[in-house]
Amino acid sequence: MSSPEIFTLRWGIIGAGSISSSFVKDALLDPKTRNVTDVQHTIAAVASRDVKRAQEFIDKYCKPSTVAYGSYEEIVADKNIDAVYIGTPHTHHYANARLALEAGKNVLCEKPFTSNAAELRSLIEIAKKHNVFLMEALWTRFLPISQEIKKITDSGELGDIRVVHADLSGDFDVDHIPKTHRILDPQLGGGALLDLGPYPIIWAMMCLYEHPKNALVAPDHIAGTMLKTPLTGVDASTSFSLTFSKLEAQAILSCSITLPSPNPAVTIRYRNGNVLIHPPPYAPRSYTVQWFDKPGSGKIVKEEKREVTWVGGGWHFQADEVARCVRDGKKESDAWSLDKSLVVMNVFDKVREQGGYKFPEGVEQVV
Numbered sequence: 001m002s003s004p005e006i007f008t009l010r011w012g013i014i015g016a017g018s019i020s021s022s023f024v025k026d027a028l029l030d031p032k033t034r035n036v037t038d039v040q041h042t043i044a045a046v047a048s049r050d051v052k053r054a055q056e057f058i059d060k061y062c063k064p065s066t067v068a069y070g071s072y073e074e075i076v077a078d079k080n081i082d083a084v085y086i087g088t089p090h091t092h093h094y095a096n097a098r099l100a101l102e103a104g105k106n107v108l109c110e111k112p113f114t115s116n117a118a119e120l121r122s123l124i125e126i127a128k129k130h131n132v133f134l135m136e137a138l139w140t141r142f143l144p145i146s147q148e149i150k151k152i153t154d155s156g157e158l159g160d161i162r163v164v165h166a167d168l169s170g171d172f173d174v175d176h177i178p179k180t181h182r183i184l185d186p187q188l189g190g191g192a193l194l195d196l197g198p199y200p201i202i203w204a205m206m207c208l209y210e211h212p213k214n215a216l217v218a219p220d221h222i223a224g225t226m227l228k229t230p231l232t233g234v235d236a237s238t239s240f241s242l243t244f245s246k247l248e249a250q251a252i253l254s255c256s257i258t259l260p261s262p263n264p265a266v267t268i269r270y271r272n273g274n275v276l277i278h279p280p281p282y283a284p285r286s287y288t289v290q291w292f293d294k295p296g297s298g299k300i301v302k303e304e305k306r307e308v309t310w311v312g313g314g315w316h317f318q319a320d321e322v323a324r325c326v327r328d329g330k331k332e333s334d335a336w337s338l339d340k341s342l343v344v345m346n347v348f349d350k351v352r353e354q355g356g357y358k359f360p361e362g363v364e365q366v367v
């Protein structure tokens, strides 16, 4: 039996695929395993384009009472759902989120939020019009390890921050997967930038954009370059740098679908030392702090590896944020607000333009 003080958020899941299963498994873990006692989650319904797939998903991951739907239209009309989680490929996020928002549902939408910034601006307007909550599922922002590293950065204990180097790569075996796989198919927004880019950039957003001395000023210079795969023309590898002039700092970011992430995956460089974050950068479990003997010397006099553990994959922390926001009547999260997602989408638009990556006709719903 749940105690009356616990707020229960009733989720509807759109897309019975891989990431939806990770999200649901974490959401259904006992919140006490992460010392959370104020919110909890239930999965009220799951929708797939094929009702059989929705039912199979429920049989595997949910309680028998969870309702299976064979269309996304049906799930957003369900009165027993407080929030919809969208776990479909990138280029479907806009249409799926719009459907849910217009039905008056709160929405948590997988990364990348949309195909382009114009689509996101449109979703933000629709969410405002319908007075509902909207957030991108940038789960890394909510991990306990991210809060720890952010504290080190914001406190200035390692001196002024100068550079964030971050990479997320993964070998997707592109020569052997079908060209219709979401990582390769331009119709699904395939390529490294949109799929993997949200993770290197989240470290830049947390440590630079959100730095108290930067005061939420967007990067004033963005420079990107893309290496395309001849298989489908999407970006196999992308590098991009962001200059935060107000903070006198830069982010040097990269991602690739043809090789693993380096170790460290993220190096945060301050005047008095470094923080090295060990892979995977989307959910690291350890980082190393290095101290210099004096500012700018580079001579490491002390080094400490720190582990941060939790039960589950880590997708539940963002779910808790949504539950608290909905409980409190908030329409967006402070930690991962809509303007932050918009900064990211603007960067991705610019880097795609610089890299010459155009989506096929009709993919972008708003341009």
Ligand SMILES: NC(=O)C1=CN([C@@H]2O[C@H](COP(=O)(O)OP(=O)(O)OC[C@H]3O[C@@H](n4cnc5c(N)ncnc54)[C@H](OP(=O)(O)O)[C@@H]3O)[C@@H](O)[C@H]2O)C=CC1
Pocket: 014, 015, 016, 017, 018, 019, 020, 047, 048, 049, 050, 053, 087, 088, 089, 090, 092, 110, 111, 112, 137, 139, 182, 188, 194, 195, 282
């Ligand atoms: N936060 C994280 O850690 C991760 C996030 N992601 C993000 O989640 C999203 C989905 O990724 P993932 O779960 O790996 O994808 P999947 O390939 O598993 O597809 C998820 C669902 O999307 C729908 N779908 C799949 N292919 C198509 C298509 N061609 N056209 C229309 N709908 C389709 C299906 O829904 P249905 O059941 O209705 O048929 C499917 O169940 C991506 O945007 C990705 O960036 C992915 C991995 C990790």
Ligand SMILES: O=C1OC[C@@H](O)[C@H](O)[C@H]1O
Pocket: 170, 195, 196, 282
């Ligand atoms: O979000 C993600 O995180 C891990 C990656 O391997 C995956 O492709 C991506 O979608």
